[in-house]
Amino acid sequence: MGLMYYRPPSSAVWLIIVPLVLLAAWYLGVQSSKNSILVLSSQPSAKNVTTSTNLSATVEFSPPKFAAELKKDQLPKQDGVDHVTRKEPQMIFSKKKLSNLGRVEAGLGKVRGAIREAQSNSNNETFDDSEYVPRGPCYWNPSAFHRSYIEMEKHFKIYVYEKGEPPVFHYSSSEGILGIEGIMIHQIEISKFRTNDPEKAHVYFLPFSVFSIVSYVYVVDSHQWGPMKNTVADYIDGISTKYPYWNRSLGSDHFMLACHDWAPEISTAVPYLYKNSIRVLCNANTSERFNPSKDVTLPEIYLPQGTMKGLIGGPSPSQRSVLVFHAGGIHGYIRQVLMEKWGNNDDQEVQIHEYLPKNVSYYGMIRKSKFCICPSGWEVASPRMVEALYMGCVPVLLKDHYVAPFSDVLNWKSFAVEMTSNDIPNLKKILMAISQKQYIKMQKRGLQVRRHFEVNFPPKRYDVFHMILHSIWLRRLNIQVRDT
Numbered sequence: 001m002g003l004m005y006y007r008p009p010s011s012a013v014w015l016i017i018v019p020l021v022l023l024a025a026w027y028l029g030v031q032s033s034k035n036s037i038l039v040l041s042s043q044p045s046a047k048n049v050t051t052s053t054n055l056s057a058t059v060e061f062s063p064p065k066f067a068a069e070l071k072k073d074q075l076p077k078q079d080g081v082d083h084v085t086r087k088e089p090q091m092i093f094s095k096k097k098l099s100n101l102g103r104v105e106a107g108l109g110k111v112r113g114a115i116r117e118a119q120s121n122s123n124n125e126t127f128d129d130s131e132y133v134p135r136g137p138c139y140w141n142p143s144a145f146h147r148s149y150i151e152m153e154k155h156f157k158i159y160v161y162e163k164g165e166p167p168v169f170h171y172s173s174s175e176g177i178l179g180i181e182g183i184m185i186h187q188i189e190i191s192k193f194r195t196n197d198p199e200k201a202h203v204y205f206l207p208f209s210v211f212s213i214v215s216y217v218y219v220v221d222s223h224q225w226g227p228m229k230n231t232v233a234d235y236i237d238g239i240s241t242k243y244p245y246w247n248r249s250l251g252s253d254h255f256m257l258a259c260h261d262w263a264p265e266i267s268t269a270v271p272y273l274y275k276n277s278i279r280v281l282c283n284a285n286t287s288e289r290f291n292p293s294k295d296v297t298l299p300e301i302y303l304p305q306g307t308m309k310g311l312i313g314g315p316s317p318s319q320r321s322v323l324v325f326h327a328g329g330i331h332g333y334i335r336q337v338l339m340e341k342w343g344n345n346d347d348q349e350v351q352i353h354e355y356l357p358k359n360v361s362y363y364g365m366i367r368k369s370k371f372c373i374c375p376s377g378w379e380v381a382s383p384r385m386v387e388a389l390y391m392g393c394v395p396v397l398l399k400d401h402y403v404a405p406f407s408d409v410l411n412w413k414s415f416a417v418e419m420t421s422n423d424i425p426n427l428k429k430i431l432m433a434i435s436q437k438q439y440i441k442m443q444k445r446g447l448q449v450r451r452h453f454e455v456n457f458p459p460k461r462y463d464v465f466h467m468i469l470h471s472i473w474l475r476r477l478n479i480q481v482r483d484t
């Protein structure tokens with residue numbers, strides 16, 4: 001025992017996450033059985049929030065207690081939540097279901113063992129992979145990641161609830177900057193990870209689309225969350241009445257997936273969805289209670305022509321003449337500060353614009369630049385991070401309260417620069433302080449991790465589809481569901 005899964009990016013994170021998790025666990029009456037979650041010591045830093053998955057810190061769910069101790073007044077006080085009342089679920093289980101769940105959990109137990117072993121043999125690659133072997137400092141622990149990835153390919157089973165009609169369910173648009181929502185929903189439905197037998201599933205997918213709910217249920221300018229939240233609440237009512245799985249874990253082994261900004265708020269429609277379920281969200285704003293120990297960041301990816309065609313690749317570092325580039329509307333305070341300090345200046349090395357002149361290509365500028373700023377807009381997510389990685393520009397994450405995608409396996413600091421809004425005045429100084437040698441390393445690692453952000457039709461191993469599933473898989477490995 002006592003092995004952590006991935007080396008935590010900054011131990012500071014545990015000071016933030018762990019008290020929250022313990023508090024939540026206490027609220028929920030979750031039994032933290034054999035091992036409790038341990039904290040590494042460091043100073044807390046809100047900017048450094050990211051997650052590492054600790055397999056030793058497995059939380060065991062004991063539903064009856066869980067349910068009995070969850071009181072209405074302990075639910076998050078956010079708009080809408082207080083209006084939703086849920087009775088305590090009754091646990092009804094047959095012997096058969098018990099043993100099926102037991103089998104699923106026993107399988108996961110073996111996987112945890114295999115990952116722990118890979119983790120302790122971190123410099124000893126005992127198995128080969130003709131396609132790709134994760135290596136190097138861009139991963140917290142390449143061999144633990146490799147092992148859990150391979151185990152996912154072998155075992156992971158997702159049950160997709162059939163209830164619901166398109167376009168609100170089982171469908172979302174695959175176009176525009178939120179298109180990853182539609183792409184993922186569709187790919188999950190047709191993927192080999194899908195099982196038609198809910199008794200064998202590790203996780204249960206709630207196939208509603210927040211983008212579609214906003215498009216079809218929301219009445220423009222009505223400022224009413226109610227109808228949208230009811231769509232989600234009614235859906236979960238339906239599946240929790242028809243099937244035993246939601247009540248069994250109070251949603252902890254269920255996941256939703258959405259790129260729309262409103263998804264976090266809409267997820268408050270059902271307290272257990274908000275507090276327990278795995279929420280796969282582009283809007284991964286920890287200030288809006290995105291919880292990296294159970295939620296998953298979905299990268300926002302903009303494919304103007306629906307595919308990656310023409311987006312991948314860019315010149316080598318020596319052919320990048322601009323130090324740092326950004327162009328985009330002044331949405332939100334970070335961009336305002338950025339423009340005020342650096343916008344439209346005479347310094348040819350620092351190209352910060354609101355709008356580019358018509359004869360200047362946006363992608364062309366990314367390819368010409370060493371560093372590309374990826375600032376928050378109105379919300380934390382933006383497609384710029386992935387655009388920069390696609391085109392070989394080192395991303396500069398200028399976001400507060402954001403959890404970068406795949407932080408559970410990727411060490412972002414090794415291939416990206418992380419800044420806070422307070423660093424904006426020193427932008428040039430900070431980037432100039434990165435030596436050419438260091439820059440070349442970072443850029444090369446960016447090219448290496450690019451595969452994890454690529455969108456393929458059909459999906460390819462280690463691409464963004466598989467990485468998102470892998471993040472969900474890790475969240476599932478971190479809990480145990482028990483019948484009684």
Ligand SMILES: *[C@@H]1O[C@H](CO)[C@@H](O)[C@H](O)[C@H]1NC(C)=O
Nearest residue numbers: 002004035036038054056057
């Ligand atoms: C993970 O859990 C184990 C045992 O509970 C503990 O020894 C270890 O320090 C933890 N690691 C992290 C990163 O919290």
Ligand SMILES: *[C@@H]1O[C@H](CO)[C@@H](O)[C@H](O)[C@H]1NC(C)=O
Nearest residue numbers: 010012045047048418419420
């Ligand atoms: C993250 O934390 C480390 C120390 O734990 C610190 O050196 C670094 O400046 C922090 N980064 C940010 C962006 O706050």
Ligand SMILES: *[C@@H]1O[C@H](CO)[C@@H](O)[C@H](O)[C@H]1NC(C)=O
Nearest residue numbers: 087088089240241243244247
């Ligand atoms: C789950 O719990 C809800 C609320 O208590 C209840 O209405 C429903 O019948 C339960 N579902 C099953 C399958 O027992």
Ligand SMILES: *[C@@H]1O[C@H](CO)[C@@H](O)[C@H](O)[C@H]1NC(C)=O
Nearest residue numbers: 117121122123124125126127
């Ligand atoms: C790697 O591990 C295997 C089995 O765990 C062992 O047989 C082998 O000697 C190890 N190799 C190295 C280089 O440590």
Ligand SMILES: *[C@@H]1O[C@H](CO)[C@@H](O)[C@H](O)[C@H]1NC(C)=O
Nearest residue numbers: 356357358359360361364365
């Ligand atoms: C764009 O047009 C302006 C004049 O309108 C010109 O000064 C500038 O050099 C052009 N830039 C490029 C990259 O062609």
Ligand SMILES: *[C@@H]1O[C@H](CO)[C@@H](O)[C@H](O)[C@H]1NC(C)=O
Nearest residue numbers: 285287288376377378379380
């Ligand atoms: C993140 O959440 C906080 C708290 O709701 C909010 O103030 C902020 O505007 C959100 N978005 C960004 C980009 O920080």
